Amino acid sequence: MTTKVENADVSRRDFLYIATGAVGAVGTALAIWPFIDQMNPDASVLALASTEFDLAPLEEGQGVTIKWRGKPVFIRHRTPKEIEEAKKTPLAELKDPIARNLNLPPDAEATDENRVKDANGKVNEKYLVQIGICTHLGCVPLGEQGDYDGWFCPCHGSHYDSAGRIRKGPAPRNLDIPPYKYTSDTVIVIG
Amino acid sequence: MSGHSTYEFKNPIARWVDERLPILSVVRGQLVDFPTPRNLNYWWTFGGILATMLVIQILTGIVLVMHFTPHTSMAFDSVEHIMRDVNWGWLLRWMHANGASFFFIAVYIHIFRGLYYGSYKAPREILWMIGVIIFIAMMATAFMGYVLPWGQMSYWGAVVITNLFSAIPVVGDQIVQWLWGGFSVANPTLQRFFSLHYLLPFVLAALVFLHVWALHVTGNNNPDGIEVKSEQDTLPFHPYYTMKDLFAILVFLMVYAAFVFYSPWYLGHSINFAPANPLSTPAHIVPEWYFLPFYAMLRAIPDKLGGVIVMFSSLIILFFLPWLDTSKVKSLKYRPLARQFFWLLVIVCLVLGIAGAQPAQGAWLLVARLATAWYFIHFLVILPLLGFIEKPKPIPASISEAVLGKAKA
Ligand code: HEM
Numbered sequence: 387m388t389t390k391v392e393n394a395d396v397s398r399r400d401f402l403y404i405a406t407g408a409v410g411a412v413g414t415a416l417a418i419w420p421f422i423d424q425m426n427p428d429a430s431v432l433a434l435a436s437t438e439f440d441l442a443p444l445e446e447g448q449g450v451t452i453k454w455r456g457k458p459v460f461i462r463h464r465t466p467k468e469i470e471e472a473k474k475t476p477l478a479e480l481k482d483p484i485a486r487n488l489n490l491p492p493d494a495e496a497t498d499e500n501r502v503k504d505a506n507g508k509v510n511e512k513y514l515v516q517i518g519i520c521t522h523l524g525c526v527p528l529g530e531q532g533d534y535d536g537w538f539c540p541c542h543g544s545h546y547d548s549a550g551r552i553r554k555g556p557a558p559r560n561l562d563i564p565p566y567k568y569t570s571d572t573v574i575v576i577g
Numbered sequence: 578m579s580g581h582s583t584y585e586f587k588n589p590i591a592r593w594v595d596e597r598l599p600i601l602s603v604v605r606g607q608l609v610d611f612p613t614p615r616n617l618n619y620w621w622t623f624g625g626i627l628a629t630m631l632v633i634q635i636l637t638g639i640v641l642v643m644h645f646t647p648h649t650s651m652a653f654d655s656v657e658h659i660m661r662d663v664n665w666g667w668l669l670r671w672m673h674a675n676g677a678s679f680f681f682i683a684v685y686i687h688i689f690r691g692l693y694y695g696s697y698k699a700p701r702e703i704l705w706m707i708g709v710i711i712f713i714a715m716m717a718t719a720f721m722g723y724v725l726p727w728g729q730m731s732y733w734g735a736v737v738i739t740n741l742f743s744a745i746p747v748v749g750d751q752i753v754q755w756l757w758g759g760f761s762v763a764n765p766t767l768q769r770f771f772s773l774h775y776l777l778p779f780v781l782a783a784l785v786f787l788h789v790w791a792l793h794v795t796g797n798n799n800p801d802g803i804e805v806k807s808e809q810d811t812l813p814f815h816p817y818y819t820m821k822d823l824f825a826i827l828v829f830l831m832v833y834a835a836f837v838f839y840s841p842w843y844l845g846h847s848i849n850f851a852p853a854n855p856l857s858t859p860a861h862i863v864p865e866w867y868f869l870p871f872y873a874m875l876r877a878i879p880d881k882l883g884g885v886i887v888m889f890s891s892l893i894i895l896f897f898l899p900w901l902d903t904s905k906v907k908s909l910k911y912r913p914l915a916r917q918f919f920w921l922l923v924i925v926c927l928v929l930g931i932a933g934a935q936p937a938q939g940a941w942l943l944v945a946r947l948a949t950a951w952y953f954i955h956f957l958v959i960l961p962l963l964g965f966i967e968k969p970k971p972i973p974a975s976i977s978e979a980v981l982g983k984a985k986a
């Protein structure tokens with residue numbers, strides 16, 4: 387009789403003990419989330435801004451850097467020589483064979499054509515639009531430099547070709563192409 | 578070795594307090610009577626120097642915050658305001674900026690002291706590992722502090738270092754956005770760095786407390802690497818080591834003051850006098866001198882993830898040092914071969930520092946690669962092997978024998 391009551395007691399205590407511990411642990415785990423998530427981009431940062439740019443004033447061989455979502459965007463009016471070099475580079479020679487063009491499927495190949503395609507599939511190979519952030523550790527590469535007539539990142543020595551594709555150095559990926567589309571023959575909207 | 582004081586306080590008020598909260602007998606036991614090896618040399622004063630620098634950083638930091646504005650539109654100007662308008666602002670800012678450098682000078686000497694005299698070996702493994710955590714926390718603090726004045730080097734340093742995390746497979750980009758609070762280093766980043774830069778030094782203070790606690794359980798190591806055997810081997814901490822430490826602290830502070838007053842910008846980079854510009858990276862970005870060896874390792878590897886792994890491993894490896902070194906002999910005074918490899922390691926680390934300041938190409942890149950390789954070979958191959966190969970010199974029976982000679986001891 388006594389033993390029975392004792393046992394009943396013990397299992398009741400065990401239950402209370404485990405239940406309290408479990409509620410405490412799960413509750414704490416849930417309460418941590420707001421403290422972590424508050425660091426993620428907030429609503430004002432997420433409110434996606436878009437930027438319009440008129441390509442017409444850009445001379446051949448001229449490039450500009452504009453700001454979109456706090457990031458530098460390179461817009462370059464390429465010379466025929468640059469375009470030709472980029473086109474005749476075999477895909478097998480590329481370190482990163484993927485287009486990295488946010489307007490295309492994620493597995494699109496890094497052909498020169500795929501590097502200058504907008505969201506509607508329009509191709510204007512004269513104008514190359516890309517996010518000017520080195521895919522290594524985020525420096526802004528310098529234009530018309532490097533071993534491939536494209537961009538050179540001085541921070542740790544990455545060379546990009548005239549289509550913004552990584553050719554040499556520690557950077558793992560081609561420069562990203564932001565989402566953009568032509569609204570007329572010479573005006574694009576980024577974002 | 579516990580050093581617990583049996584001191585009876587004569588003063589009735591002191592006795593009354595101590596019976597209720599034994600804080601006075603703890604101070605007496607740990608800071609006054611504490612039995613300390615009699616043979617400690619000046620390399621043992623850097624612990625006290627480090628504590629002093631932490632206090633200086635906290636005091637100057639707290640008053641700088643009274644005038645600093647953590648917002649991208651005003652941070653740079655508010656630091657200039659500190660330099661030009663605030664009473665003694667220039668002094669406080671240069672004390673803080675150079676204080677960080679001197680903090681690192683002291684910590685590097687302190688760490689290499691530990692390497693030379695085998696202070697990481699049993700029974701001091703935990704003491705050593707807390708030290709490594711302190712070192713990493715110091716680096717995080719200094720990195721985030723350097724971002725606050727929002728100059729060109731501040732900004733691009735923040736970009737490059739936070740981007741290290743983008744090397745993590747799959748979730749890397751997510752983590753970087755989380756660190757930034759946006760799609761680039763921007764105001765949310767500056768504000769959180771400010772919050773953490775204020776917090777971390779106090780975490781450091783708590784870690785230092787644990788470090789000293791562990792020290793007072795095992796007692797000090799010493800230049801002969803022999804454990805204390807009898808009272809003959811020790812001296813009370815006060816006045817012998819309080820005075821020795823104080824003397825060293827004063828000399829160290831004089832060198833520090835020479836920099837603060839006569840060339841406060843010598844250890845920094847002039848490009849940080851230009852405000853941050855997210856659209857243009859300076860041609861040659863380099864971290865502060867105390868990060869250069871690690872930066873050289875990062876750049877030595879021609880692969881993004883590989884470089885990041887190697888750089889962090891160079892720190893992580895220090896946690897395993899107590900088990901990588903297989904020799905039972907602590908002090909290199911009695912290890913002729915290990916001593917030569919120690920100095921080689923010192924040179925390799927200095928070379929890494931120099932290489933980290935050069936553009937990453939040509940001969941310097943090769944030098945950085947060789948030095949990086951040697952750093953790891955030293956810890957992973959040389960140290961484990963030496964314990965078996967090397968024949969140590971005869972070790973004195975006790976500290977007092979080492980100090981006084983066999984006859985007298
Ligand atoms: C472990 C201790 C600390 C280290 C290593 C450290 C390091 C640094 C560094 C390297 C800078 C940049 C200096 C410059 O170039 O101007 C800095 C700036 C700053 N720190 Fe600290 N710090 C420490 C503690 C603190 C504390 C405790 C506070 C506040 C309570 C603080 C507040 C500030 C402020 C407001 C700035 C910006 C003003 C300036 O640039 O001089 N720091 N810190």
Ligand code: FES
Nearest residue numbers: 520522523539542
């Ligand atoms: S950030 Fe461009 S090469 Fe490292």
